[in-house]
Amino acid sequence: MLRSAVFSIAALSAFVFSAAIQADPAEGRWVTIDDEDGSQASVVEIRITEQGLLQGTIVELLREDDRGKTCEKCPDDFKDQPIEGLTFMWDLENDGEGQWRSGRILDPKSGSIYKSKLDVSEDGQSLEVRGYIGVSWLGRSQQWLRYQPEGVATTN
Numbered sequence: 835m836l837r838s839a840v841f842s843i844a845a846l847s848a849f850v851f852s853a854a855i856q857a858d859p860a861e862g863r864w865v866t867i868d869d870e871d872g873s874q875a876s877v878v879e880i881r882i883t884e885q886g887l888l889q890g891t892i893v894e895l896l897r898e899d900d901r902g903k904t905c906e907k908c909p910d911d912f913k914d915q916p917i918e919g920l921t922f923m924w925d926l927e928n929d930g931e932g933q934w935r936s937g938r939i940l941d942p943k944s945g946s947i948y949k950s951k952l953d954v955s956e957d958g959q960s961l962e963v964r965g966y967i968g969v970s971w972l973g974r975s976q977q978w979l980r981y982q983p984e985g986v987a988t989t990n
Contacts, residue, residue, distance in 0.1 A: 859932040859954040860888060863981035864961055865896070869974070873897065877981055880923075888934045888952075890923035892942075907945030917942050923950060923963075932958075939965045948973060 860880050868875045877894040895901050895918055904914045912920070926937030932954030939950035948965035955961070959980045966973025 858882060858888075858928070859958045860934060860952060860961065863893070864890075864978040865981050866978050867976060869976060875900070876917075878923075878978065886928065887924070888926035888928070888937065889921055890939075891919065891921045892917055894918060903942075905940075905942045905945065908940060908942060909945060909947070912940060912945075926950060926952065939963070941965065 861882060862880060864878045864880060866875045866878055867873070874896045876892050876896055878890045879893045880888060880890045882888055895903070900917070903917050905912050905917055905920060906914060908915065912922075920940075920942065922940040922942060924938055926934035929935045929951075933952075935951045937950045937952075938947055940947050948967060949970075950963065950965050951970065952961055952963045961978040961980075962975050963978060964970060964973055964975040
């Protein structure tokens with residue numbers, strides 16, 4: 835029995851350790867920045883699905899005027915869904931550590947869906963997200979910043 839318990843603990847530890855090593859730097863919480871005025875707009879949680887694809891969900895709207903809004907102009911199943919809690923980025927495929935391609939991203943303001951890709955910066959503190967039509971150079975990019983909860987000091 836003791837041997838079985840030790841083996842189980844060792845196996846669980848190996849699994850947890852390997853999962854920690856395999857975590858992609860894109861995973862986590864990010865602050866989106868408004869293109870027009872440079873203000874912080876929302877907190878997005880990015881995670882890898884069970885299928886190994888990346889997706890992003892808006893977990894908090896930071897501007898008081900945006901709270902409680904729904905996706906009025908959005909198509910199909912997105913129509914009139916609350917923006918907080920909305921999975922608006924999906925199906926990005928891994929293209930190397932911190933690099934994801936061939937996904938889709940929804941702009942809740944316009945209701946438009948674009949192809950998407952993202953890249954994590956070398957220091958892991960910013961993320962370039964690009965939405966585009968057809969080819970990557972026909973689109974626009976945003977830089978998102980790694981989320982830092984209030985009261986947590988950053989270390990360099």
